[in-house]
Amino acid sequence: xxxxxxxxxxxxxxxxxxxxxxxxxxxxxxxxxxxxxxxxxxxxxxxxxxxxxxxxxxxxxxxxxxxxxxxxxxxxxxxxxxxxxxxxxxxxxxxxxxxxxxxxxxxxxxxxxxxxxxxxxxxxxxxxxxxxxxxxxxxxxxxxxxxxxxxxxxxxxxxxxxxxxxxxxxxxxxxxxxxxxxxxxxxxxxxxxxxxxxxxxxxxxxxxxxxxxxxxxxxxxxxxxxxxxxxxxxxxxxxxxxxxxxxxxxxxxxxxxxxxxxxxxxxxxxxxxxxxxxxxxxxxxxxxxxxxxxxxxxxxxxxxxxxxxxxxxxxxxxxxxxxxxxxxxxxxxxxxxxxxxxxxxxxxxxxxxxxxxxxxxxxxxxxxxxxxxxxxxxxxxxxxxxxxxxxxxxxxxxxxxxxxxxxxxxxxxxxxxxxxxxxxxxxxxxxxxxxxxxxxxxxxxxxxxxxx
Numbered sequence: 001x002x003x004x005x006x007x008x009x010x011x012x013x014x015x016x017x018x019x020x021x022x023x024x025x026x027x028x029x030x031x032x033x034x035x036x037x038x039x040x041x042x043x044x045x046x047x048x049x050x051x052x053x054x055x056x057x058x059x060x061x062x063x064x065x066x067x068x069x070x071x072x073x074x075x076x077x078x079x080x081x082x083x084x085x086x087x088x089x090x091x092x093x094x095x096x097x098x099x100x101x102x103x104x105x106x107x108x109x110x111x112x113x114x115x116x117x118x119x120x121x122x123x124x125x126x127x128x129x130x131x132x133x134x135x136x137x138x139x140x141x142x143x144x145x146x147x148x149x150x151x152x153x154x155x156x157x158x159x160x161x162x163x164x165x166x167x168x169x170x171x172x173x174x175x176x177x178x179x180x181x182x183x184x185x186x187x188x189x190x191x192x193x194x195x196x197x198x199x200x201x202x203x204x205x206x207x208x209x210x211x212x213x214x215x216x217x218x219x220x221x222x223x224x225x226x227x228x229x230x231x232x233x234x235x236x237x238x239x240x241x242x243x244x245x246x247x248x249x250x251x252x253x254x255x256x257x258x259x260x261x262x263x264x265x266x267x268x269x270x271x272x273x274x275x276x277x278x279x280x281x282x283x284x285x286x287x288x289x290x291x292x293x294x295x296x297x298x299x300x301x302x303x304x305x306x307x308x309x310x311x312x313x314x315x316x317x318x319x320x321x322x323x324x325x326x327x328x329x330x331x332x333x334x335x336x337x338x339x340x341x342x343x344x345x346x347x348x349x350x351x352x353x354x355x356x357x358x359x360x361x362x363x364x365x366x367x368x369x370x371x372x373x374x375x376x377x378x379x380x381x382x383x384x385x386x387x388x389x390x391x392x393x394x395x396x397x398x399x400x401x402x403x404x405x406x407x408x409x410x411x412x413x414x415x416x417x418x419x420x421x422x423x424x425x426x427x428x429x430x431x432x433x434x435x436x437x438x439x440x441x442x443x444x445x446x447x448x449x450x451x452x
Contacts, residue, residue, distance in 0.1 A: 003027050003028060003029050004028055004029070004049035004050065004120075004124045005028070005029040005030075005031070005046070005047065005048050005049055006023055006028050006029070006030050006031075006048065006049065006050050006051070006052060006120070007030075007031050007032070007033065007039065007042055007043070007048045007050075007051045007052070007053075008020065008023070008030060008031070008032050008033070008051075008052045008053070009032070009033040009034070009035075009036075009038070009039045009051065009052070009053035009054060009057075010032075010053070010054040011034050011035065011054065011056070011057045011058075011059070012054075013034075015054070015109075016032045016034070019032075019052060020032065022113055022116070022117075023120075026117060028120075031046070031048075034057075035057050036057055036066055036067070036069070036070045037235075037236065039051070039053065039070060039074070040070075040073060040074075040077070040236060040241070041236075043074065043077050043078070043081075044077070044202060044241065048081065049081075049082075049124045050081070050082045050083075050084065050120055050123055050124055051074060051081060051082070051083045051084070052084045052086065052116070052120070053067065053070065053071075053083065053084070053085055053086070054067060054086060054087055055067025055068065055085055055086075055087040055094070055098070064087060064094050064097075064098070067085060067087070067098075068094075068097055068098060068101050071083055071085060071098055071101040071102050071103050072101045072102060073241075074102065075101065075102030076205055076241075077202050077204065077241065078202070079102070082104040082105075082123035082124070083102060083103045083104055084103065084104060084105045084106070084107060084116070084119055084120065084123065085098045085103045085105075085106050085107070086106070086107040086108065086109055086111055087108065087109060088108070088109040088110075094106075104119075104123050105119045105123065107119070151184075151187055151188075151191050152328060152331045152332050152335050153328060153331075154327045154328050154331055155320075155324075155325035155326070155327035155328045156327075157324050157325045158320065158325055158328065161188065161317055161318075161319060161320075164315065164317050165188065165191050165192055165195065165317070166195070168192065168315045168317075169191070169192045169193075169194075169195035169196045170195065170196060170197060171315075172197075172286055173314040173315050174286070174287040174288070174289070174311065174312050174313070174314045174315070175189075175192060175287075175288045175289070175314065175315045175316075175317060176288075176289050176290070176291075176295070176312050176313040176314075176315070176316050176317070177189060177288065177289070177290040177291075177316075177317045177318075177319060178290070178291060178292075178295070178316060178317070178318045178319065179290070179292065179318060179319030179320070179321070180292050180319075180321050180367055181292050181366065181367065181422075181429070181447060182322075182366045182367035182368055182369030182370055183319040183320070183321055183322065183367045183368060184319060184367070184368045184369075185250065185290040185319055186205060186248065186250060186290070188317060188319060189203070189205070189246070189248040189288045189290065190203060190248075192246070192288060193245070193246040193248075193286075193288070196246065196286065198244065198245045198246055198286055201242075201243075201244040201245030201246070202241060202242055202244075202245040202246075203242070203245055203246045203248060204238050204241050204242040204245065204246070204247050204248065205248040205250060206219065206220070206238050206247070206248065206249055206250065207250050207251060207444070208249050208250060208251050208252050208254055208255050209250070209251030209254040209429060209430075209444055210251075210444050211255075213256055213258070213259060216255075216259045216262075217262065217275050218235065218237070218275050219237065219238060220237050220238050220239055220263070220266075220272075221237040221239060221240075221266070221272045221273065221274050221275065222235050222236050222237030222239075222240055222274035222275070223235050223237075223274050223275035223276050223277075224274055224275070224276040224277045225276075235274075237272070237274060239266065239272055239283045239285060240281060240283055242283065242285045243283040243284060243285065244284055244285075245285065245286070246285065246286045246287075246288060247285040247287055247288070248288045248290070249287065249288070249289045249290070250289075250290045251290065251291060251429065251444075252289045252290065252291050252312070253291040253292075253293035253295055253298055253303075253304060253428075253430075254293075254429065254430050257303070257305065260304065260305045260308050261305070263308065264305060264307060264308045264311065267287065267308075267311055267312075268311070270282050270283065270284065287312060289312045292428075292429065293428050293429075295309060295313075321364070321367055322364040322367040322368055322370075322371065323363055323364055326360055329359050329360055329364075329371065330356060330359065330360075332368060332371055332372075333351065333356075333359055333371065333375055334350070334351075336371065336372050336375035336376065337350070337351070337375055337378075337379065337387065340375060340376045340379040340380075341379055344379055344380060346379055346380075346382065347385065348379060348382055348385060348386065348387060349385050349386060350386050351386055351387045351388075352386050352387065352388045352389065354388065354389040355378075355386070355387050355388050355389045355392060357389075358389050358392060358394055359371075359392070359394075362394050365419055365422075366447075374392055374393065374394060375387075375392075377391075377392075377393055378391040378392045378393070381393070414446065417436065418432070418436065418443070418446060418447065421435045421436050429443055429444065429447075
C-alpha cells in the first residue's frame with residue numbers, strides 16, 4: 001500500500017516546516033498550502049488521505065471563522081476525507097463548532113507530536129475503510145446482503161428507485177429527485193454519482209433552501225475580491241468546484257424566479273461570471289436536483305419556471321417515505337446504531353424486542369433523518385447492552401396530539417408546531433416558514449435540530 005498523502009495548511013511557514021519534518025519522518029507524503037483557496041485547489045487537483053489545517057489564515061484574525069468555512073467546504077468535496085484542525089486560539093466552543101462542520105478531531109497549538117500522529121493513524125485507517133466500503137457498494141450494484149454504503153434497502157418500495165439509479169447513473173442525463181423531507185434524497189444523489197463515469201470527480205452539494213438571494217450568485221458562481229462589502233478575497237463558486245463532476249442542488253423549489261432565470265442561463269450555455277468579474281468561465285457538471293415540493297403544481301401556479309423544470313427533469317426519481325418502507329426500519333436502525341455506538345464508544349449490541357416494535361409502529365414524519373436522530377439519542381441514553389424502548393424517547397412523539405401545551409417543554413411545543421405547519425402546507429417549507437413567521441433558513445435549522 002502506498003504511503004498516505006497528507007495536506008497540511010497554515011499561514012505560518014515555520015509551522016508548515018515543523019509539520020513537514022514530523023510527518024515525513026513517519027513515512028508520510030506531505031504537501032502544503034498557505035491559504036484556504038490553495039487548500040481547495042489542492043483537493044480538487046489531487047487525492048489525499050487526511051488534511052491537517054489551521055483555522056486562521058488572514059493575519060490578525062483569531063475567530064477561526066475562515067477555517068470553519070473551509071472545513072465545511074472540504075466536507076462537501078469529500079465527506080470521507082478526515083480533517084484535523086489546529087489553532088493557537090483554542091476554545092471548547094470552537095472545537096465543538098469545528099466538529100459540527102465536519103472536522104474529525106481538534107488539536108491546540110503547540111501540539112504534542114505523539115497525539116497528532118496517533119490521531120492521523122486512526123483517521124487514515126478509517127478513511128481508507130470508508131472509501132473501500134464505498135467502492136464495494138458500487139461494485140455490488142447498490143443492492144445485496146454485503147452492501148457497505150449508506151443505502152440500506154430491503155423493502156419492495158425501494159426497488160424501483162434502485163433500478164432507476166442503475167439505469168440512469170452511467171448516463172449524463174440530469175436527474176430530479178422527489179420526496180418528503182428526510183427521506184434520503186442526498187443519499188440517492190451520492191449513489192448516482194458513485195455509479196457514474198464522474199465518480200472520481202467531486203460531488204458538490206448545495207442546500208438551495210438555505211441561500212438568500214444576496215448569497216445565491218456568490219455561492220454558485222463565486223466572486224472576486226472587492227465585489228461587495230465583506231468580499232475580502234476571491235471565492236470559487238460551486239459550479240467551478242464541481243467541474244468535471246456532479247452538482248447536487250437540494251430544495252430547488254425554494255429558489256426565487258429571478259434566481260431561476262440566472263440558473264437556467266448557466267445550464268443552457270455552461271458559462272458563468274463570478275460576481276464582480278467580466279471574465280466568462282465554463283464548467284462541465286452533471287446536475288442532480290431535489291425537492292420536497294410538488295414541482296408540477298409550482299409550475300402550474302407560476303412559482304417555478306417551466307423551461308427550467310424541463311431542463312432539470314430529464315429523469316425523475318421519487319423516494320418513498322419511511323412509513324411506506326417499514327422493512328427498512330430495522331436495517332437502518334442497526335446501521336445507525338453501529339455508527340453511533342462506535343462514535344460514542346458505547347458497547348451496545350442491538351435492540352430489545354419492545355424497542356423494535358416501537359420503531360416499527362412509529363409514524364416517522366421526519367423519515368430517515370428522524371430515525372437517525374432517534375438512534376443517536378438512544379445510544380447516548382442507553383444504560384444496558386441493548387437499546388430499550390424507553391431509550392428511544394418516541395412515546396411522547398407518538399402521543400403529542402393527546403397532550404396539552406402546558407404539559408410539554410418549549411422544545412416539544414416547537415416540534416409540534418413545526419410538524420403541524422408542514423402538514424397544513426403539504427410539506428412545502430417556504431409556506432410553512434411563512435405561516436410560522438420564520439425565514440426559510442431559520443426553519444431549515446429547526447428541521448435539522450428536530451430531525452424532521
